[in-house]
Amino acid sequence: MKVRVTVNGVAYERDVEPRTLLAYFLREECRLTGTHVGCDTSSCGCCVVVLDGTRAVKSCTMFAAQADGHEILTVEGLAEGGKLHALQQGFWDQHGLQCGFCTPGMLLASYALLKHQPNPSEADIREGLAGNLCRCTGYQNIVKAVQQAAATLGQPAGTT
Amino acid sequence: MIPAAFDYLRPLTTDEAFAHLQQHGAEARVLAGGQSLIPAMRFRLARPAVLVDINALNDLNYLRVADQALAIGAIARDSDVERAPWIGERRWSLIHDASRVVADPVVRQMGTVVGSLCHNDPSGDWTTVALASRASLVVRGKDGTRRVPIDAFLVDSFTTAIADGEMALGAEFPVPDDRTAGSYQKVERKVGDYATAAAAVQVSLNADGTIRSAGVALSAAGACAVRVDAAEKALTGQKPSADLIRAASDAAWKRSAPQADARGSIEFKKHLAGVLVARGLRQAFSRLGVQA
Numbered sequence: 001m002k003v004r005v006t007v008n009g010v011a012y013e014r015d016v017e018p019r020t021l022l023a024y025f026l027r028e029e030c031r032l033t034g035t036h037v038g039c040d041t042s043s044c045g046c047c048v049v050v051l052d053g054t055r056a057v058k059s060c061t062m063f064a065a066q067a068d069g070h071e072i073l074t075v076e077g078l079a080e081g082g083k084l085h086a087l088q089q090g091f092w093d094q095h096g097l098q099c100g101f102c103t104p105g106m107l108l109a110s111y112a113l114l115k116h117q118p119n120p121s122e123a124d125i126r127e128g129l130a131g132n133l134c135r136c137t138g139y140q141n142i143v144k145a146v147q148q149a150a151a152t153l154g155q156p157a158g159t160t
Numbered sequence: 161m162i163p164a165a166f167d168y169l170r171p172l173t174t175d176e177a178f179a180h181l182q183q184h185g186a187e188a189r190v191l192a193g194g195q196s197l198i199p200a201m202r203f204r205l206a207r208p209a210v211l212v213d214i215n216a217l218n219d220l221n222y223l224r225v226a227d228q229a230l231a232i233g234a235i236a237r238d239s240d241v242e243r244a245p246w247i248g249e250r251r252w253s254l255i256h257d258a259s260r261v262v263a264d265p266v267v268r269q270m271g272t273v274v275g276s277l278c279h280n281d282p283s284g285d286w287t288t289v290a291l292a293s294r295a296s297l298v299v300r301g302k303d304g305t306r307r308v309p310i311d312a313f314l315v316d317s318f319t320t321a322i323a324d325g326e327m328a329l330g331a332e333f334p335v336p337d338d339r340t341a342g343s344y345q346k347v348e349r350k351v352g353d354y355a356t357a358a359a360a361v362q363v364s365l366n367a368d369g370t371i372r373s374a375g376v377a378l379s380a381a382g383a384c385a386v387r388v389d390a391a392e393k394a395l396t397g398q399k400p401s402a403d404l405i406r407a408a409s410d411a412a413w414k415r416s417a418p419q420a421d422a423r424g425s426i427e428f429k430k431h432l433a434g435v436l437v438a439r440g441l442r443q444a445f446s447r448l449g450v451q452a
Binding site: 001017018019021040041042043045048055056057058061062063065066068109112113116127128129130131132 | 161162163164165166167168170191194195198199201202211213215239243260263264265266267269270351352
């Protein structure tokens with residue numbers, strides 16, 4: 001079947017089997033390998049992408065066919081004009097990653113979290129990222145990174 | 161772990177979806193949030209020949225409180241419930257509690273309440289909440305649309321009163337009165353795991369402080385979520401007290417019939433059922449300003 005999706009602002013049209021999962025569609029059809037597949041069973045959150053600008057979804061547990069006609073944001077689409085997104089800068093500054101495998105999912109889950117809660121408490125961040133596993137950091141620096149990003153994004157343009 | 165091949169249909173109207181289901185009968189499954197169905201398909205525990213994706217049916221994407229009932233459409237997400245503007249009202253505390261512990265926060269952005277009810281996992285959250293709230297399902301069949309009370313809806317593990325070719329359009333939770341509070345208590349090994357044990361309770365008080373009605377249900381305590389009739393009977397008409405909570409807790413321990421697995425032994429899970437009902441009742445009474 002034909003699947004047409006807009007990923008990071010770019011239109012893709014591919015002919016795939018209905019059973020193709022969105023994570024594999026992104027990685028193998030769109031060649032966007034920033035979306036990682038960890039557990040492959042919706043437990044780890046490494047494959048999280050953002051659907052239609054606000055909803056974080058585990059792309060290993062959604063068929064590409066379901067994304068037909070929708071917009072997807074992946075980690076490759078976060079930076080704009082060579083400038084890191086505030087979340088990416090936060091992860092960089094706060095050392096919010098070590099091996100980096102969980103990072104794309106962490107970034108996209110955080111992106112959706114901040115869309116719904118622009119000024120989250122530490123508890124909000126910890127609860128909001130409870131579906132994303134990290135085996136390196138112990139989470140502390142990830143929480144700091146999201147706090148930094150929330151502060152940056154909360155400032156009026158031109159004040160940073 | 162790739163699912164078996166299937167035909168994918170994405171109807172644009174409920175009539176069209178229903179026609180597909182009628183045509184394909186037992187071969188077809190409805191795809192709503194897919195957060196249980198897709199993993200089941202990946203493990204090949206489910207091999208539907210046809211998937212009818214209902215996510216484009218905007219008329220089933222609703223969540224509204226009317227005079228009689230909170231109506232939840234078939235594609236309203238768990239996160240819609242969690243973020244509803246009225247969810248902080250005391251009367252909805254059972255549903256509010258549950259909406260924050262179903263699966264994990266990302267899964268809740270796709271997963272649906274109605275899909276979870278239709279999946280009827282023995283360790284499900286919404287089935288347990290629906291029993292304690294005395295919810296019902298709106299089911300469309302050949303002869304029209306009917307309301308099925310949750311007790312009749314939950315038939316057996318992964319089996320509901322929905323026949324082949326039928327579809328659930330939504331769920332309805334009766335609007336509790338002002339002097340109502342509830343609590344959802346869940347023990348899980350980690351975020352996103354199935355409940356080791358969970359209890360849903362909801363109580364309404366009369367003006368004189370006696371209990372007008374009570375709902376008590378358990379998850380992971382039988383073939384599907386179970387109502388603890390004996391606890392509900394014991395509570396009704398009485399004033400909240402420590403003895404009363406103990407009686408309801410004992411009833412829950414007796415009623416619980418769990419299976420032993422990696423999450424715990426039968427004894428442990430039965431013990432938890434009693435403890436969680438007691439904790440839930442204490443919290444519900446406390447939310448009503450009553451110390452018991």
